[in-house]
Amino acid sequence: MERIPILRMGEFxxxxxxxDMHDRLATRLQEDLTETISRxxxxxxxxxISSVQVVDSFIGRVLGNIALMSQVLGxxxxxxxxxxxxxxxxxxxxxxxxxxRTALNVDRGMHLLRRSHSRSSAPEGRHGSRGT
Amino acid sequence: MAAAEREVMTIRVETDVxxxxxxxxxxxxxxxxGVVDQTKMVTAASELARNALVxxxxxEVHLESIRNxxxxxxxxxxxxxxxxxxxxxxxxxxGYTTANGMGLGLGGxxxxxxxxxIVSKRGEGTRVTIARWK
Numbered sequence: 001m002e003r004i005p006i007l008r009m010g011e012f013x014x015x016x017x018x019x020d021m022h023d024r025l026a027t028r029l030q031e032d033l034t035e036t037i038s039r040x041x042x043x044x045x046x047x048x049i050s051s052v053q054v055v056d057s058f059i060g061r062v063l064g065n066i067a068l069m070s071q072v073l074g075x076x077x078x079x080x081x082x083x084x085x086x087x088x089x090x091x092x093x094x095x096x097x098x099x100x101r102t103a104l105n106v107d108r109g110m111h112l113l114r115r116s117h118s119r120s121s122a123p124e125g126r127h128g129s130r131g132t
Numbered sequence: 133m134a135a136a137e138r139e140v141m142t143i144r145v146e147t148d149v150x151x152x153x154x155x156x157x158x159x160x161x162x163x164x165x166g167v168v169d170q171t172k173m174v175t176a177a178s179e180l181a182r183n184a185l186v187x188x189x190x191x192e193v194h195l196e197s198i199r200n201x202x203x204x205x206x207x208x209x210x211x212x213x214x215x216x217x218x219x220x221x222x223x224x225x226x227g228y229t230t231a232n233g234m235g236l237g238l239g240g241x242x243x244x245x246x247x248x249x250i251v252s253k254r255g256e257g258t259r260v261t262i263a264r265w266k
Contacts, residue, residue, distance in 0.1 A: 020153060022146040023182070053171065054153055056178040057240055085171035093175060093240040094226055 004029045006036050012044040012113055013037065013075075018051045026062040033066055037073045043120070044113035045070050048106055050081030060095040067100040076116050077101065080109035137197055143210075144190045149181045152193055156208065159195055163204055165266060173206065173264045176241040180210045180260050183237050188212020188258055198263065205246075205265040213257040220252055 002025055007014045013036055015029070033045060047066070049055070055063070067077040080103045090097065103109035141152055156177045160170040177193070184191035191212030198205045217223045226239045238260075242248040247263040 020150050022150045024146055053157070054174050054178055056175050056182075057237060058178075058182060083171075085168045088168055089171045089175045089244065092172065092243050093179075094243070095240075 002028075003032065006032060008036075008040060008042070011042060011117055012046060012110075013040070013042045014046050014048070016048040016051070020052075020054065021059060023058055026059050030062050030066050030069070034069045034073065037070055037075045042075050043117050045075055045077040046106065046109045046113060047077065047079050048081050048109075049079060049086075050083065050105075052086065053083065055082075055086050055090055055095075057093060057095060060090060060093075060097060064097060064100055076113060078103050078109040078112050080104065080106050139195050140192055141195070142190070142192050143181050143184050146185070149178060149185060152181045153178050156195065156206075159197070159206060160264075163197060163206060163266065165206075165264070169264060169266070172244040173208075173262075176244040176262055176264075177208055179237040179241040180208070180262065183260075184210050184212040184214075184258075187217075188214030191257075200265070203265050205263050207247075207261065207263040210260045211257065216254040216256055216258055217250075217252040218254060220250055224250075 004015060004017055004019070004021070004025065013033065015033070019025070021029070036042070037045065045066070047063070063079060070077045078101045082102060101112065103112055141155060142148065143152060153174050157170055157174050160173055165173070181193060184193070189212065191210060191214075194209040194211075196207045198207045224239050224242065238250070241262065245262040245264050247261070249261040250258065252258040
């Protein structure tokens with residue numbers, strides 16, 4: 001059965017979407033991710049969509065669902081690497097991806113995740129306050 | 133490979149939607165469209181192909197390269213023989229959904245293209261025609 005791989009790196013899960021997803025593959029990723037978050041107690045999810053050339057309303061909705069469901073399970077989701085043409089198209093389509101955190105690239109996305117992780121695990125420390 | 137003047141693709145299963153997206157992208161590239169135009173047209177095609185599959189029970193799409201004076205464009209016609217849409221104006225509204233979607237399919241697709249036309253008859257099916265000009 002075709003699947004998008006989910007990599008685990010410490011507290012975080014990393015997904016790189018490198019195929020043109022049909023709807024069921026996108027829904028399966030959503031299910032696999034929620035299951036993996038709950039099994040591993042991950043605190044952050046990074047989804048790299050830099051190879052994704054089309055985000056239509058269905059895939060946009062799946063990305064929004066992943067962000068919401070991970071939040072309910074105590075993990076934060078960051079979507080990174082959206083191509084400019086995809087961003088322009090999403091806005092005209094009417095999808096704002098409200099509630100979804102985004103970052104320009106993997107480095108910045110990881111920085112965001114580490115910052116919120118260190119904040120929640122050490123509330124009095126001010127680790128990684130760079131850029132706030 | 134030059135863009136076909138006219139070709140037809142069937143939409144019967146979910147992976148056909150992906151194949152339609154990829155073919156529309158390739159034809160847009162052949163016609164010399166920029167990446168933003170390509171992405172808008174491919175995204176609109178994806179919405180309409182999914183509609184034909186989910187609401188129309190499958191259908192087909194016709195791809196045609198078109199010309200108007202010196203201007204070049206691509207026209208896509210999506211046809212299904214599904215139940216049809218009882219009120220097209222309502223269905224075009226953002227947020228309208230009968231299936232499991234965001235309700236952005238029809239209205240969203242219209243905003244991504246230059247020309248948009250929809251004809252739907254109860255019990256006979258739906259035909260949506262879109263075009264994007266360079």
